[in-house]
Amino acid sequence: MNEAIAWESVLQRDASADERFFYGVTTTGIYCRPSCPSRKPKRDNVAFFSSIEAAERAGFRACQRCRPNRAKAPNSAVETARSYIDRHISDLSDERITLERLSEQSGMSPYHLQRKFKETVGLTPAQYVRARKSERLKDELKRGETVSRASFGAGYGSSSRVYEDAPTRLGMTPATYKSGGSGAHIDYIIAKTSLGSLLVGATNRGVCAVTLGDNAEVLEAALEREYPAASRKRLTEPWSALRNWVEAVVATVEGAGSRTDIPIDVQASAFQWKVWRELQQIPFGETRSYSDIANAIGSPRSVRAVASAIANNRVAVVIPCHRVVRESGSLGGYRWGVERKRKLLAKERATRGESTS
Numbered sequence: 265m266n267e268a269i270a271w272e273s274v275l276q277r278d279a280s281a282d283e284r285f286f287y288g289v290t291t292t293g294i295y296c297r298p299s300c301p302s303r304k305p306k307r308d309n310v311a312f313f314s315s316i317e318a319a320e321r322a323g324f325r326a327c328q329r330c331r332p333n334r335a336k337a338p339n340s341a342v343e344t345a346r347s348y349i350d351r352h353i354s355d356l357s358d359e360r361i362t363l364e365r366l367s368e369q370s371g372m373s374p375y376h377l378q379r380k381f382k383e384t385v386g387l388t389p390a391q392y393v394r395a396r397k398s399e400r401l402k403d404e405l406k407r408g409e410t411v412s413r414a415s416f417g418a419g420y421g422s423s424s425r426v427y428e429d430a431p432t433r434l435g436m437t438p439a440t441y442k443s444g445g446s447g448a449h450i451d452y453i454i455a456k457t458s459l460g461s462l463l464v465g466a467t468n469r470g471v472c473a474v475t476l477g478d479n480a481e482v483l484e485a486a487l488e489r490e491y492p493a494a495s496r497k498r499l500t501e502p503w504s505a506l507r508n509w510v511e512a513v514v515a516t517v518e519g520a521g522s523r524t525d526i527p528i529d530v531q532a533s534a535f536q537w538k539v540w541r542e543l544q545q546i547p548f549g550e551t552r553s554y555s556d557i558a559n560a561i562g563s564p565r566s567v568r569a570v571a572s573a574i575a576n577n578r579v580a581v582v583i584p585c586h587r588v589v590r591e592s593g594s595l596g597g598y599r600w601g602v603e604r605k606r607k608l609l610a611k612e613r614a615t616r617g618e619s620t621s
């Protein structure tokens with residue numbers, strides 16, 4: 265369990281983390297679900313457990329408010345809708361899955377289903393459909409099927425829709441590997457740029473590491489620290505999707521434009537995703553302050569949590585954390601060197617100036 269991510273889920277009362285772990289408060293001897301509405305404990309007094317049994321073995325008692333030892337009320341309408349979607353995607357059916365259809369199947373009004381589904385699964389039904397299609401597409405591409413066959417197989421009406429739908433939504437699904445990269449294979453490329461060496465690492469689901477540094481050794485050591493349990497391989501001839509991603513990243517590093525459709529495969533809390541997605545909305549060549557971002561995601565009081573989510577970005581440039589600066593206008597920090605941040609912003613402004621004049 266990544267305790268930093270777990271703690272952030274507790275701070276955000278992230279209900280989507282409820283099935284993943286529990287936390288105990290050492291000062292009270294009580295354990296809770298991440299979403300528990302009770303007052304948040306101090307970080308120092310918290311212990312994390314992957315199961316109820318582990319929490320109780322350690323001597324903690326169940327909280328009376330969030331009742332972590334009782335099964336959450338099963339939401340059968342949502343389950344029915346979800347399995348309907350799963351079945352349809354695996355049937356290769358090209359029938360459009362509408363909210364109305366799901367509503368009929370599950371016996372819940374479209375309005376309530378939409379809300380309940382989002383609450384339970386963390387995605388709307390439409391987002392869930394797209395995420396499942398993207399996953400399926402990736403699987404087929406991995407098996408070496410051609411794009412058009414794979415796209416039909418994944419339930420897309422025509423292959424052009426693949427490019428509309430495949431993008432960052434993939435990042436909405438939790439990474440399949442465990443913390444430290446256990447269970448993942450990462451292929452990576454190291455390229456030279458005007459900002460020094462650039463490493464782009466990817467699983468077959470998307471980009472999981474984009475880092476800048478003085479040389480290849482530094483970047484490889486950092487990749488190993490980040491994903492000690494993954495198998496890692498440096499490539500000189502990238503597979504075609506990886507080559508496209510690398511080209512897009514290099515273009516951004518050189519101030520030649522930026523793309524937000526690169527699939528990202530990193531482990532993160534729902535809150536981190538929210539922050540990162542907001543960063544992707546900052547137009548090329550512009551900057552925002554930490555509190556701008558906190559306001560934009562509707563958590564104006566979470567400036568520090570926003571700053572910490574930004575500091576934990578593992579994919580430079582693809583998630584453009586370099587476009588966030590201090591309120592005062594000073595640059596603030598940058599994981600890959602403040603000087604690189606300054607250059608990135610200067611290049612973006614120069615490019616934007618050219619294209620608007």
Ligand SMILES: [Zn+2]
Pocket residue numbers: 295296297300301302327328329330331
């Ligand atoms: Zn509780």
